[in-house]
Amino acid sequence: MFLKSFILLCISVAISNSEVILKQVVILSRHNVRTPLAKNLAMMTPKIWPTWKEKRGYLTSKGELLEGFMGEYFSLWLRKEGVLAELCPTEDVFFAYANTAQRTMASAKAFVRKGFPSCNITVYHKEDKDPIFDPIVHNDSTVFRQQVLEEMQLHLRSLVLNHSYETLENILDYKKSNCCEIDNKCDLVTDKNQAFVSFGTKPYLSGPLKLSKSAIDSFIMENYEGFPLNEVAWGQLWNMNQWNGIIALSRGYHDVIFNTTLISKDISKPLRDYIKELFINETNIPKVVFIMGHDANLYTLLNSMGVKPYNLKGQYEKVPVGGKVVFQKWFDTQNSTFYMKIDYVYQNTQGMREGLRLSMENPPEFTLLELHGCKINDEGFCLWDDFKKLLNTL
Ligand SMILES: *[C@@H]1O[C@H](CO)[C@@H](O)[C@H](O)[C@H]1NC(C)=O
Numbered sequence: 001m002f003l004k005s006f007i008l009l010c011i012s013v014a015i016s017n018s019e020v021i022l023k024q025v026v027i028l029s030r031h032n033v034r035t036p037l038a039k040n041l042a043m044m045t046p047k048i049w050p051t052w053k054e055k056r057g058y059l060t061s062k063g064e065l066l067e068g069f070m071g072e073y074f075s076l077w078l079r080k081e082g083v084l085a086e087l088c089p090t091e092d093v094f095f096a097y098a099n100t101a102q103r104t105m106a107s108a109k110a111f112v113r114k115g116f117p118s119c120n121i122t123v124y125h126k127e128d129k130d131p132i133f134d135p136i137v138h139n140d141s142t143v144f145r146q147q148v149l150e151e152m153q154l155h156l157r158s159l160v161l162n163h164s165y166e167t168l169e170n171i172l173d174y175k176k177s178n179c180c181e182i183d184n185k186c187d188l189v190t191d192k193n194q195a196f197v198s199f200g201t202k203p204y205l206s207g208p209l210k211l212s213k214s215a216i217d218s219f220i221m222e223n224y225e226g227f228p229l230n231e232v233a234w235g236q237l238w239n240m241n242q243w244n245g246i247i248a249l250s251r252g253y254h255d256v257i258f259n260t261t262l263i264s265k266d267i268s269k270p271l272r273d274y275i276k277e278l279f280i281n282e283t284n285i286p287k288v289v290f291i292m293g294h295d296a297n298l299y300t301l302l303n304s305m306g307v308k309p310y311n312l313k314g315q316y317e318k319v320p321v322g323g324k325v326v327f328q329k330w331f332d333t334q335n336s337t338f339y340m341k342i343d344y345v346y347q348n349t350q351g352m353r354e355g356l357r358l359s360m361e362n363p364p365e366f367t368l369l370e371l372h373g374c375k376i377n378d379e380g381f382c383l384w385d386d387f388k389k390l391l392n393t394l
Pocket residue numbers: 018019332334335337377
């Protein structure tokens with residue numbers, strides 16, 4: 001009896017001795033639910049697309065609601081972990097930064113408004129196009145252009161999408177679309193994809209893969225927005241199997257334009273340098289920096305940092321709207337060691353459809369990420385020194 005409680009005491013001392021404290025956080029987010037971006041949706045199908053209240057590419061009121069829930073959750077979490085103490089943190093403690101697009105600014109404002117109600121927190125943004133978020137090619141050499149095109153074409157050729165194209169053609173009733181009847185592009189499987197890369201612009205793909213991605217993007221947003229299931233893709237995407245029948249098209253598109261080595265390194269450089277500065281320059285850095293950008297920013301940053309393949313449970317998107325890559329610098333008080341931990345924090349599709357509010361009892365999903373250059377331990381921590389070394393090689 002005595003021995004038993006002695007052992008228990010020893011165990012609890014050992015546990016309480018090793019305490020890790022969250023010191024610094026950088027949150028890289030994608031804007032929340034927006035209206036579809038593509039201008040040519042009506043060309044792709046004889047069917048009528050759902051109508052949206054907001055302008056093309058704008059954050060929807062559902063997106064604002066969901067991003068507000070994220071703000072509420074993160075504010076609670078950051079307080080629980082002790083990174084934020086004050087009710088209304090000042091800019092040198094919590095700094096919010098968004099791209100100039102309406103959907104990114106409105107998302108960041110929704111996050112801050114709900115996370116820090118009745119505080120006067122400004123969302124910082126540039127006046128014009130912000131190079132940190134602009135997913136353009138920076139390298140002007142023709143050699144680079146050739147290398148990138150080769151990488152993209154290699155990836156395009158490796159995709160096996162026949163079955164997905166056929167499934168999407170059926171959903172769209174593509175043979176009766178204007179694309180087919182007017183433009184004579186009638187076969188997603190055999191029509192050609194073409195990649196374009198040039199200095200100062202976003203990499204571009206024309207052809208059936210781009211078209212498919214645009215249609216699927218609309219289905220994904222309709223689903224998050226909470227359109228009735230018989231209206232999402234005209235009632236043809238009820239279950240996981242049906243989504244899985246087409247989602248490879250969207251993944252393939254994003255992999256081709258953003259998820260190859262050379263292009264991701266080049267495109268994400270300004271954002272990577274900004275984040276690197278936040279972690280390496282130890283003077284005057286806010287404890288929490290919240291950055292609101294686009295899928296292109298997340299794809300290229302994750303690839304260029306060497307993130308290992310990951311799977312987001314309950315999500316069709318690899319880089320979901322409202323999802324956040326959360327870089328956390330932790331300190332182990334027992335052996336005075338710093339660590340980096342990276343989680344993908346996001347809400348699952350069903351929760352978004354239903355508009356479920358987040359809280360400490362009902363948190364968003366956390367999926368641990370690992371970088372090739374920073375081996376994690378059982379708790380998901382990698383050594384800060386390894387992370388720093390990795391940042392310096394990028
Ligand atoms: C510090 O202690 C933790 C356990 O509290 C352990 O996981 C980690 O490996 C230690 N770090 C070093 C550098 O010894």
